[in-house]
Amino acid sequence: MKSSFDFGNPIIVTLLGLVIFYIGLKMFAGGMKSMGNIDHLQYFMGNPYWMFLGGIVCTLLWQSSSLSTTAIIGLVASGALPLPSAIGAVLGANLGTTGTMWLAGFLVSDGFPTGITKQIAIVHTGVNLFMSLTLLPFIQPLARLISRL
Numbered sequence: 001m002k003s004s005f006d007f008g009n010p011i012i013v014t015l016l017g018l019v020i021f022y023i024g025l026k027m028f029a030g031g032m033k034s035m036g037n038i039d040h041l042q043y044f045m046g047n048p049y050w051m052f053l054g055g056i057v058c059t060l061l062w063q064s065s066s067l068s069t070t071a072i073i074g075l076v077a078s079g080a081l082p083l084p085s086a087i088g089a090v091l092g093a094n095l096g097t098t099g100t101m102w103l104a105g106f107l108v109s110d111g112f113p114t115g116i117t118k119q120i121a122i123v124h125t126g127v128n129l130f131m132s133l134t135l136l137p138f139i140q141p142l143a144r145l146i147s148r149l
Helices: 012-033 039-045 049-061 066-078 083-096 098-108 115-148
Strands: none
Touching: 012 066, 039 049, 039 083, 039 098, 049 066, 049 083, 049 115, 066 083, 098 115
């Protein structure tokens, strides 16, 4: 039985999916730009370390660092999020994306990941954690460097 969404060629289906994903991200970014200034979140949005934690949490909830990064870019473009906080949030999103590996490991292993799955998850998380913790103290100089470009 053929599905109504079966276009026959997997390449066409893949390309169509990417186009729909791209359009969705553009619409999301446009919505984020129109939000403007969010006064009640200003304390958190002005602090790069809170935004680092927020980037982790949002990426874990959405299971998409692309969506988190798109939201961050939209908030920066609207002027609601300062650049140092955006860098912190992107670093957090990068670390939060390791949650997908752990979730996949839980589902594949019927519980806590074991064997090669566990090793890959530990290395992936370790490398991203090391990178984030190495760059986190240098957010202000990174923001100054980026703003000069």
